Amino acid sequence: MSTLLSVDKLEIRTPGRTLVSDISFSIAAGERIGLIGESGSGKSLTALAVLGLLPEAMRVGGSILLDGHQVIGARDRDLVPLRGASIAAVFQEPMTALDPLMRIGHQVGEVVRRRATRDGTACGREEVSQRVLALLERVALPEAHRIARAFPHEISGGQRQRAAIAMALACRPKLLIADEPTTALDVTTQMEILKLLEGLVRHEAMGLLFISHDLPVVASVATRALVMRHGRLIEEGPVATLFDQPSHPYTKSLVAAARAFDTALEMAP
Ligand SMILES: Nc1ncnc2c1ncn2[C@@H]1O[C@H](COP(=O)(O)OP(=O)(O)OP(=O)(O)O)[C@@H](O)[C@H]1O
Numbered sequence: 250m251s252t253l254l255s256v257d258k259l260e261i262r263t264p265g266r267t268l269v270s271d272i273s274f275s276i277a278a279g280e281r282i283g284l285i286g287e288s289g290s291g292k293s294l295t296a297l298a299v300l301g302l303l304p305e306a307m308r309v310g311g312s313i314l315l316d317g318h319q320v321i322g323a324r325d326r327d328l329v330p331l332r333g334a335s336i337a338a339v340f341q342e343p344m345t346a347l348d349p350l351m352r353i354g355h356q357v358g359e360v361v362r363r364r365a366t367r368d369g370t371a372c373g374r375e376e377v378s379q380r381v382l383a384l385l386e387r388v389a390l391p392e393a394h395r396i397a398r399a400f401p402h403e404i405s406g407g408q409r410q411r412a413a414i415a416m417a418l419a420c421r422p423k424l425l426i427a428d429e430p431t432t433a434l435d436v437t438t439q440m441e442i443l444k445l446l447e448g449l450v451r452h453e454a455m456g457l458l459f460i461s462h463d464l465p466v467v468a469s470v471a472t473r474a475l476v477m478r479h480g481r482l483i484e485e486g487p488v489a490t491l492f493d494q495p496s497h498p499y500t501k502s503l504v505a506a507a508r509a510f511d512t513a514l515e516m517a518p
Pocket residue numbers: 263268286287288289290291292293294295304462
């Protein structure tokens with residue numbers, strides 16, 4: 250399988266601190282990878298580096314080859330075409346992706362139109378709105394017509410996250426980055442969205458970099474996982490191996506926490 254993303258010795262620094270160091274990993278086309286670690290371990294910074302969206306004040310070292318393009322040091326205008334075609338992202342807070350003053354259908358439609366233009370198959374209004382409705386239905390939004398006409402504040406948080414996923418899918422990226430996309434949602438909605446995301450990514454053979462601090466959540470969508478701590482990678486491997494034979498004490502503690510939670514659930518009346 251061809252390599253979609255290759256990160257080599259990534260280092261991220263502010264003038265006073267090294268936040269991320271010596272991170273190397275790769276993602277093959279269609280591969281679903283999890284990135285786990287405690288709060289502040291550098292997961293989001295790693296994701297932002299791959300997207301070329303780190304704050305300007307940060308210094309970045311190493312190499313990030315995305316779909317054959319070097320991201321580190323690239324000018325923003327060279328990265329713009331990559332965003333969308335090669336890579337798209339879903340964040341914890343869907344309002345970071347959605348414009349509060351624009352109807353959902355319009356926002357998803359903009360992405361559909363841009364993608365079609367890029368493919369050289371520019372499509373008319375009617376075709377765009379058909380595709381928007383189809384996308385909203387694919388992310389299992391009920392009453393697609395109503396949602397398309399709604400403003401973000403007129404739908405629920407779970408529905409907003411589905412809309413943000415629809416926008417990311419409309420790009421048809423080769424790699425989707427999902428940074429804690431379900432953390433802000435209740436457990437039932439979280440499970441539904443994880444299942445949906447996993448199914449869609451698998452169906453489209455998209456690569457996935459899925460970020461979470463929760464090992465069982467990562468296990469439900471990824472086949473392989475990377476464990477980060479204090480800005481470094483401390484362990485990686487197939488999810489099943491990490492669960493069954495964690496080698497680093499931190500990974501062991503993650504597995505123990507997940508098992509304790511399972512046991513508590515089983516013992517609940
Ligand atoms: N803009 C910034 N300027 C300076 N330091 C930052 C900035 N953004 C993040 N950091 C620091 O970098 C470190 C890693 O942050 P990061 O957001 O990557 O953590 P994370 O693993 O995503 O955590 P969480 O699970 O809480 O989202 C933290 O110590 C954080 O305080």
